[in-house]
Amino acid sequence: EMSIAENHGGLYKNLRELRETDGKTENNFFKAIGFDYVYVGDGNDTAALVAAFRSVKDSPRPVVVHIHTLKGKGFAPAEAHKEMYHAGGPFDLKTGEWKYPTTGENYCKITADFLRPKMEKDETIAVITSGTPVVTGFTPDERVKLGKRFIDVGIAEEHAVAMASGMAKNGAKPVYFVFSSFIQRTYDQLSQDLCLNNNPALILVFSASLTGFNDATHLGGFDIPMMSNIPNLVYLAPKNRDEYLSMLEWGLEQREHPVAIRVPGGFGMEELWSDGEKPAPDYSAINTFKTDVAGEKVALLALGAFYRLGKEVAAELKKSGVSATLINPRFITGLDKAALNGLKEKHKLVVTLEDGQVEGGFGEKVDRFYAGSDMKVMNYGGKKEFTDRLTPDEIRDRYHLNPQQIAAEIMQALA
Structure with missing residues (x-):
């Protein structure tokens, strides 16, 4: 039903069918590719899980155990607001209120504010995310309203980059929102699908920082060595809000290069500062300091x-x-x-x-x-x-x- 947010794609339709039939439908993706299959309807029932695992632990064949859980089970605010409580800061266990709420503008929000009027006028612009739609700044209602132009490929960053490249090749203006930690999965697609073909897709890399996500599996400080040495890619580093928006405008409209922008700060939620200087509108003079x-x-x-x-x-x-x-x-x-x-x-x-x-x-x-x-x-x-x-x-x-x-x-x- 959900990973971080609502799921999209053909595979999820079959998962839904399996849930609705208690795992009994003949249309079973896993059996079709040779797996044995066990369904657990109440994945929040520890006893049911133990029984399922005992039944398969000595199996001589590969087995898929399909577990249906309720996201946020046992905590009412998380059950009601599943995407919001997937990740975040400390909160009050009694009320569910965030102890350190983020208010006002942030880089996610200003990006959506920038794209919203442009997408109303230009139907070639499309937003791509890989299972983390919150980073786009668009609300769930807005995602639905955008229809085919809001594309969530699920947790498949490799596919997102390859898809963006193909869309750009055919005249679209794809904007791929991704966290730095997850762009690491896409080296081959960045190199072979996107940059080798020099297709003008735009990638926005969030939480690209030493002080963004801080657990060992989500560190965001490795993107520069990975991405900056791929031929044809133009990777931009804005210093502040105004320069970011200027680079965003140029990256979206130019048709000569694949462009990535390293969004300032850790989570895209940092203070947006301006020094009053009007940034350059054109970055086509590549590598000029x-x-x-x-x-x-x-x-x-x-x-x-x-x-x-x-x-x-x-x-x-x-x-x-x-x-x-x-x-x-x-x-x-x-x-x-x-x-x-x-x-x-x-x-x-x-x-x-x-x-x-x-x-x-x-x-x-x-x-x-x-x-x-x-x-x-x-x-x-x-x-x-x-x-x-x-x-x-x-x-x-x-x-x-x-x-x-x-x-x-x-x-x-x-x-």
């Missing part, structure tokens, strides 16, 4: 969501008499060689800041570029490791991502 503050001695390349960290580091360095250059790279998938060469004249040290794994990431590309020159390079980001349930403060301390720490280490390197 933007120098926001021209300084000397030290250049800070602050990628995406870590742009604000770069500003904070620059402020700390100013206290020590160093006026640092601050650069917004914008592009993850390539280097602005002219800009990097230009730094050699007045700078001794380049510092890269990225909200993800350093090994194989953006900073190491910069490091490799300067190999053989006199330029020193320092890379800041996460380590190649699986962390588990660390708080944002613990992550920042673990990887020396506090502005005071970074500034102190920079001053030591300059000494």
Whole structure:
């Protein structure tokens, strides 16, 4: 009946038929492909489950045990609001109310707000999700209203990427919403189906951060090494709300490249900030960095969501008499060689800041570029490791991502 949200697709129709017939229908997908089959109608009954498992544990043949459960069983708010309670923060057991509710705008909501009027005017735009429709920002009622243009492929990210590629090839404008942790499943489709064919699909990567989902199975900091080295892909890293919306507009309308956008922050629920600057409307000049503050001695390349960290580091360095250059790279998938060469004249040290794994990431590309020159390079980001349930403060301390720490280490390197 449900995974994270309502299910879609042909397989689920047969599962429903099996449930409605107590597993007795002749139209049985699992038996058709050679499995033995056992149905448990009340999957919340422990005794029934034990009996079913005992009946099959010594079977010499492969067996499917089909268990029908009630999502949220035993907690009334979760039974009533199944999708909402699939995942979230701490809540009050008596009332079901969230202890730390999210209010106001977030990146999920502003994306839906951006797409809604465009989809009313342009029938070629379609939304794709792989079992996580909440990330799209569209409500359940809106999903139904969008009909065939809201496509939930279930927990099949590989299919979502391949489908988006085919749709783009045939003139549609697919927008695939996906969490960073789950895009890892799609390397082959990104490479062979999408980028090899250079089809202009748009992928929005949420929770791509060291401080997003924090359990070991859902970490979101590995996407840059994985995606940024695939030919033809343009992977963008907006620094804030305004730049994100500008990149979203360009990525949706351009027809030259497969484009992915690394949505700032952990869950798409972070504070949406603006510095009042009007962002560039066109990103077709691929791999061009933007120098926001021209300084000397030290250049800070602050990628995406870590742009604000770069500003904070620059402020700390100013206290020590160093006026640092601050650069917004914008592009993850390539280097602005002219800009990097230009730094050699007045700078001794380049510092890269990225909200993800350093090994194989953006900073190491910069490091490799300067190999053989006199330029020193320092890379800041996460380590190649699986962390588990660390708080944002613990992550920042673990990887020396506090502005005071970074500034102190920079001053030591300059000494």
